[in-house]
Amino acid sequence: MASSINLGDKTIFEEVYRLYYPPLCFFAAKYVGRDEGEDIVESVFLRLWKQKKEFSSTSHTQAFLYQSVKNSCLDFIKIQGRKDRRYEIIAERLTSIENDYLHDMIRAEVVAEVYRAINNLPLQCSKIVYMGYVEGLNNEEIAKELSLSVQTVKNHKVRALKILKKQFTGNNIAFVIISQIIF
Amino acid sequence: MSSDHIDSAQRIIYLLSKKLKHPLSKEEEEEIQSWKKISSKNEKLFQELTTGPSVRFLLKELQKYNVERSIDRLKHQMVRHHTKRRWSYYVVAASIILAIGLGALMSRYHDSFYELYRNDIQPGQYVAQLTLPDGSSIALDSMQIGETASRNGMVITKSGNGKISCNYSASGIDQPETNQPPNFNTISTPLGGEYQVILPDGSTVWLNANSTLKFPSQFQKSERYIELIGEGYFEIKNNDHAPFKVAVNKQIITVLGTKFNVLAYHEEDIIRTTLLEGAIKISTSKSNHILKPGQEARVHKDSEHMEVFPGDINEAIAWKNGYFIFNNENIKTIMQKVSRWYNVEVVYEGDVNEIAVGGMFSKTKSLQKLLKSFQSTGQIRYKIIGRRVIIMPE
Numbered sequence: 288m289a290s291s292i293n294l295g296d297k298t299i300f301e302e303v304y305r306l307y308y309p310p311l312c313f314f315a316a317k318y319v320g321r322d323e324g325e326d327i328v329e330s331v332f333l334r335l336w337k338q339k340k341e342f343s344s345t346s347h348t349q350a351f352l353y354q355s356v357k358n359s360c361l362d363f364i365k366i367q368g369r370k371d372r373r374y375e376i377i378a379e380r381l382t383s384i385e386n387d388y389l390h391d392m393i394r395a396e397v398v399a400e401v402y403r404a405i406n407n408l409p410l411q412c413s414k415i416v417y418m419g420y421v422e423g424l425n426n427e428e429i430a431k432e433l434s435l436s437v438q439t440v441k442n443h444k445v446r447a448l449k450i451l452k453k454q455f456t457g458n459n460i461a462f463v464i465i466s467q468i469i470f
Numbered sequence: 471m472s473s474d475h476i477d478s479a480q481r482i483i484y485l486l487s488k489k490l491k492h493p494l495s496k497e498e499e500e501e502i503q504s505w506k507k508i509s510s511k512n513e514k515l516f517q518e519l520t521t522g523p524s525v526r527f528l529l530k531e532l533q534k535y536n537v538e539r540s541i542d543r544l545k546h547q548m549v550r551h552h553t554k555r556r557w558s559y560y561v562v563a564a565s566i567i568l569a570i571g572l573g574a575l576m577s578r579y580h581d582s583f584y585e586l587y588r589n590d591i592q593p594g595q596y597v598a599q600l601t602l603p604d605g606s607s608i609a610l611d612s613m614q615i616g617e618t619a620s621r622n623g624m625v626i627t628k629s630g631n632g633k634i635s636c637n638y639s640a641s642g643i644d645q646p647e648t649n650q651p652p653n654f655n656t657i658s659t660p661l662g663g664e665y666q667v668i669l670p671d672g673s674t675v676w677l678n679a680n681s682t683l684k685f686p687s688q689f690q691k692s693e694r695y696i697e698l699i700g701e702g703y704f705e706i707k708n709n710d711h712a713p714f715k716v717a718v719n720k721q722i723i724t725v726l727g728t729k730f731n732v733l734a735y736h737e738e739d740i741i742r743t744t745l746l747e748g749a750i751k752i753s754t755s756k757s758n759h760i761l762k763p764g765q766e767a768r769v770h771k772d773s774e775h776m777e778v779f780p781g782d783i784n785e786a787i788a789w790k791n792g793y794f795i796f797n798n799e800n801i802k803t804i805m806q807k808v809s810r811w812y813n814v815e816v817v818y819e820g821d822v823n824e825i826a827v828g829g830m831f832s833k834t835k836s837l838q839k840l841l842k843s844f845q846s847t848g849q850i851r852y853k854i855i856g857r858r859v860i861i862m863p864e
């Protein structure tokens with residue numbers, strides 16, 4: 288019976304990964320660009336999985352992940368810097384990252400809260416919302432892609448909104464954004 | 471970066487994400503506003519995270535990253551890592567069967583990380599309700615700092631975060647001092663709440679969670695009388711002509727001018743009064759005792775039997791100063807206090823009667839962080855499911 292969060296456990300690992308991969312990549316991209324950022328996040332998680340890293344709480348998990356990714360980004364910049372020999376600029380960049388990283392973490396995690404709510408919808412609902420919002424497909428195109436009727440697609444959207452309404456109070460920003468996203 | 475900085479950042483994450491979804495309480499709103507004012511960096515971030523279009527934009531940025539593809543990549547690397555080792559087929563088969571068995575067992579006890587993540591329980595806040603003699607009530611946490619409410623001869627001013635002061639309005643003072651029983655005001659804190667009240671005579675009372683303070687709309691000229699249920703810390707202004715009296719259950723504490731803490735929750739059998747400064751007299755129907763600074767009196771509710779001990783002042787008023795202090799205290803009485811402040815239910819699995827914990831713990835951290843500190847004494851393990859905490863011996 289585990290009361291801590293064990294990343295050696297496959298199910299837990301996947302859940303934590305799905306929750307944190309996008310905001311951590313977004314966080315890292317600011318420092319090292321998108322491609323390197325994704326690589327860094329993947330390596331950090333792979334390393335933690337190999338170590339079967341255990342966290343004592345969700346806040347511990349969150350703090351550790353952001354600090355690890357930040358540190359890997361700093362290491363990457365140092366190594367790049369040695370190759371290019373642009374030491375002053377590198378030193379400046381490293382300092383500004385140390386100064387900004389908590390704010391960048393706040394930004395990533397606050398928006399991630401809305402992102403996670405959408406992604407925690409039942410599978411079909413979240414797929415449909417994603418296709419509509421991110422891929423820009425209309426209801427007909429989604430229906431075709433998933434072999435569903437247009438009405439079913441609409442029903443899933445209504446259901447998504449209903450579920451999210453329970454988590455968000457009507458007039459607040461998140462709900463307004465989400466209703467715009469879905470419809 | 472020191473852990474304090476990341477703790478504050480995590481608190482801001484909690485408040486700002488909450489703000490996106492629900493209205494914040496006045497105290498929480500004030501906390502965010504103070505944070506916002508600290509620097510223009512904070513101000514800019516605040517604007518960014520509370521405006522629709524910018525949040526929408528950021529959400530789109532997050533959506534760019536494809537988790538599925540990344541998980542596939544990762545799975546390939548994880549398989550490669552595993553096959554580097556050479557296991558005999560029998561060992562592999564046996565461990566798979568064991569894993570499936572364990573998996574079935576584990577899945578019954580494993581909380582989804584997402585649920586854990588969404589439900590990391592936050593500590594108590596400044597919340598209290600004032601009920602006036604006419605029955606109307608005011609939620610003190612919804613008042614703005616500086617705001618006043620004037621009713622029934624009382625003027626209530628919110629003087630700060632979690633603090634109110636009560637004064638008599640001009641019309642109130644003219645009330646004749648007669649045999650008429652005074653009208654009472656009641657201030658109550660819920661589970662997970664605490665508040666500070668300055669009474670009309672200038673005395674201050676700090677109320678802990680799940681506590682009630684009753685005081686009259688007019689202190690009598692010959693005595694100042696109040697009633698307490700729960701826990702309160704008092705700093706009483708000296709007045710030789712009108713001793714201050716605190717009624718707790720059937721016990722009465724008579725005070726001239728002094729500082730003391732009273733612990734008297736309904737669920738507990740013993741009322742504990744600890745004196746810091748000055749002098750107080752504790753009276754029950756059976757006996758009286760004058761307490762000296764540093765002493766603690768314990769009165770059994772049923773028998774009214776009183777005992778006086780050398781007390782631990784730091785432990786008694788730790789709650790008012792933002793801490794829990796336990797002197798090798800039994801885990802059950804510790805969790806009583808924790809459950810009041812975090813408003814959670816506590817159940818025990820296994821025998822915890824011999825388990826005691828000592829130390830000083832901040833009470834402004836999340837519940838998980840506190841329980842983790844207890845767990846690090848190597849004596850207990852815990853689980854949090856929703857608002858229920860399960861404590862087990864190690």
